[in-house]
Amino acid sequence: MADIHVEDFYKDVAVALVQLYSVFPRRTNLFVEDIAGPDEPDEFGLHSPRHMACFGALLWLEEEGLLRYVDTIRQEALDQAVLTQQAFVRLSTPAPAAIVERISPPPGDESLPSSIRRDLSSYAHLLKNAIKSGNSDRISLTVQSAFFAETLAGHFH
Incomplete structure (x- = not known):
């Protein structure tokens, strides 16, 4: 059995890619809460480790050339995200x-x-x-x- 954080990573990647594929070629905002579930920042405004892991997975997808986006919306979403040609063809x-x-x-x-x-x-x-x-x-x-x-x-x- 894989580590829980790795299983969460695969699920986050799958959900994000399917969301982008379903609206391709339109750009859309990818919200972490839509992928990983609701999150309540702590008293210092910091997100949970689960939320941050999902946000990290989204950033990783961009670093690996599977999606593009215009900007981040704090640590809560990717603004105007779209699949790359490589990801679209693969999916x-x-x-x-x-x-x-x-x-x-x-x-x-x-x-x-x-x-x-x-x-x-x-x-x-x-x-x-x-x-x-x-x-x-x-x-x-x-x-x-x-x-x-x-x-x-x-x-x-």
Whole structure:
């Protein structure tokens, strides 16, 4: 089992990327509270470690070239965030069958048009389903396979 902060990181990354994908190519504000949940700053105005970890994950996504933004809104949001071309293409890409079966077994309906089957196997769709499932392992594995596929190549064979 991964450390809780790492599982939270994967969940934050998944939620942020799915939010941006769902409005692409529009720019939008990414609020930490929408991703990590409500936070009450302490008597000194400092956010909780969980809130700051989520904010850090959002900044990391920008540093790694997966999103862009105009500015931060204090430590509460990214202003005018949008996916980069690299992230959009990756999220739109169908995952290899072995990964789809491991993360999200297909419904098995071969009568669906190939375009629908392709959409259902996209990393964006897999991330949405992983988030809906609430399963930390599934969320982690989906984020890892979408963005760290080179390190997992042997994991699925």
